[in-house]
Amino acid sequence: MNDPFAAPPDDTADTPAPAEHRTPSGTMGWLFEVWAEPKGRAIEVAPRTWQVTAGVVNVAVIETDEGLVLVDTAMRHDGPELLRLIRTVTDAPLHTVVYSHAHIDHAFGHGPLLAEAAERGDPPPRIVAHRAVMDRFRRYIRTADLNTTVNARQSGGPRTWWPRHETDIFWPDTVYDDTLTLRIGGENFHLHHARAETDDATWVWIPGRRVVCVGDLWNGVCPNAGNPQKVQRYADEWADAFDRIAAVGPDTLIPGHSMPILGAATIRERLGNAAELLRHIVAHTLDALNAGQRPDTILDTLRVPPHLADLPYLQPLHDRPEFIAANVIRLHGGWWNGYAADLLPAPREQLAAVLAELAGGADALAAKARDLIGDDLQLACHLAELAVLAAPDNTGAHEAAAEAFTRRFDAETSFMGRGIYRIAATTSREALRTLTTTRDSR
Structure with a gap:
């Protein structure tokens, strides 16, 4: 591959x-x-x-x-x-x-x-x-x-x-x-x-x-x-x-x-717009925290005003607004994500194994992930990751994860996000090579 x-x-x-x-x-x-x-x-x-x-x-x-x-x-x-x-x-x-x-x-x-x-x-x-x-x-x-x-x-x-x-x-x-x-x-x-x-x-x-x-x-x-x-x-x-x-x-x-x-005018304009962007993100986040919203909802509902989003010097190429909002949440609201089960969570591998069993196996999770890649890449990545955690030796799970996270990497603009998606895709690609080599040597 x-x-x-x-x-x-x-x-x-x-x-x-x-x-x-x-x-x-x-x-x-x-x-x-x-x-x-x-x-x-x-x-x-x-x-x-x-x-x-x-x-x-x-x-x-x-x-x-x-x-x-x-x-x-x-x-x-x-x-x-x-x-x-x-x-x-x-x-x-x-x-x-x-x-x-x-x-x-x-x-x-x-x-x-x-x-x-x-x-x-x-x-x-x-x-x-x-x-x-x-x-x-x-x-x-x-x-x-x-x-x-x-x-x-x-x-x-x-x-x-x-x-x-x-x-x-x-x-x-x-x-x-x-x-x-x-x-x-x-x-x-x-x-x-x-x-x-x-x-x-x-x-x-x-x-x-x-x-x-x-x-x-x-x-x-x-x-x-x-x-x-x-x-x-x-x-x-x-x-x-x-x-x-x-x-x-x-x-x-x-x-x-x-x-x-x-x-001087250009400097003042650019700094002013950058300050407005940060304050918009902070205001959105604090308003949502005060309204009792969970972190995932806060990030999902964040929208940057078009007059700021279109500026070439504020593009999300290094960081991105959602990550900034997450840091505001951490600063003012701690690290808990709002879901009671996640306060002291079971190992994610155990949760993945149970969900895979309910779905009919890791292959079923991986198949659903591949089906979703074109329509809902976020959800596809969740399912592919769960499939890999449930069955680390399953080639279908790694194939789905490699494809989903490669697509996510390609679509991501931020330096921070691309690095994380790259590792997820590469890890599954390496696992596939190892599994293939092991299988062929038998």
Whole structure:
């Protein structure tokens, strides 16, 4: 059977996802088409100010009279490319690094820059972050295997490097709580804390240049305020952060991913629309929770207003509105899904076995799943998954699951959703290969 997205190797080496997973045919999908445009470039967005893109992560590079200020540093394996790109536009020494947040793709790529500073005899650069970055780094060490598994599932790529020891991390030497102003090269850099995609986010306002550096507060797609496999996000406070950024009146916005935004009016419009989207999702969710609705009903009834849904920079290519609503539910209403039997549930395999027996066997469940694929893909996936759980060695169950989840993968736009559907389809495809090989060897 041809596998359109064969499982990647289980590789903990520090390597990027292979090229076939960086296109719309792979799990990363259309998201990385949006983020690919500035890759491998240093774009001068204001005098002595560049958006440098190593991999798919943007680094803000600001040259001052005392040296360079970097907001973010990309991934560890992007460090050599980041250094090369910076040195195509400036030879100034590195003075300060600011982490917009502690995600693996934003705070680990400056090893080559630090080594260069030592070789040149430059003073050690300062590293600045919000205080919560320290806690995130410590959580990363405790959950290294979990995070490498989740990231591989999301991206469709191999398991990548992850910090496992304190020595793997470039720890901040300066932390702050709400706001901090740095005076560098005669210029002010105003750091502001926000809770948004993370609880440790920093956006940096440089008034003398009318430039704001926002990290992952802006990605050029629907805000990543949901993410089914990661820790809590903060949609309400993210909307507030959009308002505060717009209020300072920047002419240039350097995002964590995607192209820079130029022009005060454009920045204000886009941030305002993104804030409206988040507040719409929050209002829908809280209204429904207050009305006693269950989480599945809340997600199923969520609708984004057309004037927001049609905007190219709010498309559900990374996260999606339903996932954001689920995170609002988790924040305000806990993790229980509203069904009493699921509070302390029986193992799903046992439930599946009983349902399969009632239906006439796993083959009957699988057949019904295949019948539904063209009419109700959501329900088809439920039945196919139950068939596999009821009879893990049943080829018909795996055939139905592979087909249903492949169709679901093809129809899904979000990076988060595609990764999960890909794993479901691939798992059944691998099971079919194993079952076929075992059968043929008898």
